[in-house]
Amino acid sequence: QVKLLQSGAALVKPGASVKMSCKASGYTFTDYWVSWVKQSHGKSLEWIGEIYPNSGATNFNEKFKGKATLTVDKSTSTAYMELSRLTSEDSAIYYCTRWELPGYRYWGQGVMVTVSS
Amino acid sequence: DIVMTQAPLSVSVTPGESASISCRSSKSLLHSNGITYVYWYLQKPGKSPQLLIYRMSNLASGVPDRFSGSGSETDFTLKISRVEAEDVGIYYCGQLLENPYTFGAGTKLELK
Numbered sequence A: 001q002v003k004l005l006q007s008g009a010a011l012v013k014p015g016a017s018v019k020m021s022c023k024a025s026g027y028t029f030t031d032y033w034v035s036w037v038k039q040s041h042g043k044s045l046e047w048i049g050e051i052y053p054n055s056g057a058t059n060f061n062e063k064f065k066g067k068a069t070l071t072v073d074k075s076t077s078t079a080y081m082e083l084s085r086l087t088s089e090d091s092a093i094y095y096c097t098r099w100e101l102p103g104y105r106y107w108g109q110g111v112m113v114t115v116s117s
Numbered sequence B: 001d002i003v004m005t006q007a008p009l010s011v012s013v014t015p016g017e018s019a020s021i022s023c024r025s026s027k028s029l030l031h032s033n034g035i036t037y038v039y040w041y042l043q044k045p046g047k048s049p050q051l052l053i054y055r056m057s058n059l060a061s062g063v064p065d066r067f068s069g070s071g072s073e074t075d076f077t078l079k080i081s082r083v084e085a086e087d088v089g090i091y092y093c094g095q096l097l098e099n100p101y102t103f104g105a106g107t108k109l110e111l112k
Helices: none
Strands: A003-006 A010-012 A018-025 A034-039 A045-052 A057-060 A068-073 A078-083 A092-099 A104-107 A111-115 B004-007 B010-013 B019-025 B038-043 B050-054 B067-071 B075-080 B089-095 B107-111
Touching: A003 A092, A003 A104, A010 A018, A018 A034, A018 A092, A018 A111, A034 A068, A045 A068, A057 A068, A078 A092, A104 B050, B004 B089, B010 B019, B019 B038, B019 B089, B019 B107, B038 B067, B050 B067, B075 B089
Parallel strands: A010 A111, B010 B107
Antiparallel strands: A003 A018, A018 A078, A034 A045, A034 A092, A045 A057, A068 A078, A092 A104, A092 A111, B004 B019, B019 B075, B038 B050, B038 B089, B067 B075, B089 B107
């Protein structure tokens, strides 16, 4: 069955970067776009961007350009998102999710990122 | 960006009764291909979102048929008939018509 297993919670200092992972299993990794979604505490969902593992092509929410970098490792079926120059506004839960028809049906369990000195 | 506005922000429902959640988009979500790109998700407490309805009125696989979606180009409704305890959580509408994909603020469903 399809699974997206995300890395563990991270506590990072302001100004630093964090890189999180999303390991896919149960399907052909290169066939589906992987999106990343942010959920700030007690708030709604924000679409960050997406990556197509087969080619590395990406699309971003303009708001997150320069903040988020999306990459993949096809050999391990893993997608990564790196967030740079972290501030308290970046403290949130980050989800990876797989795009397919009909929609975002499969989600990772989420990664909690806390930015604090 | 397309703004998705949900109402109400919270709803309290007696088990067995029905509930409706509204969502309005700031722009038509009807594509020229005839598909309306509005989606509904449920986020249960402490869990990741799960897809309920896709393309306005299509039930996602495994979702009980107590859930249904309807609407027009900019006004959408999620209806839950015969609410059960497992339906508790936050419901989000979202649009996948154009970048950036956006979501509503969420509607919290609680049981009376």
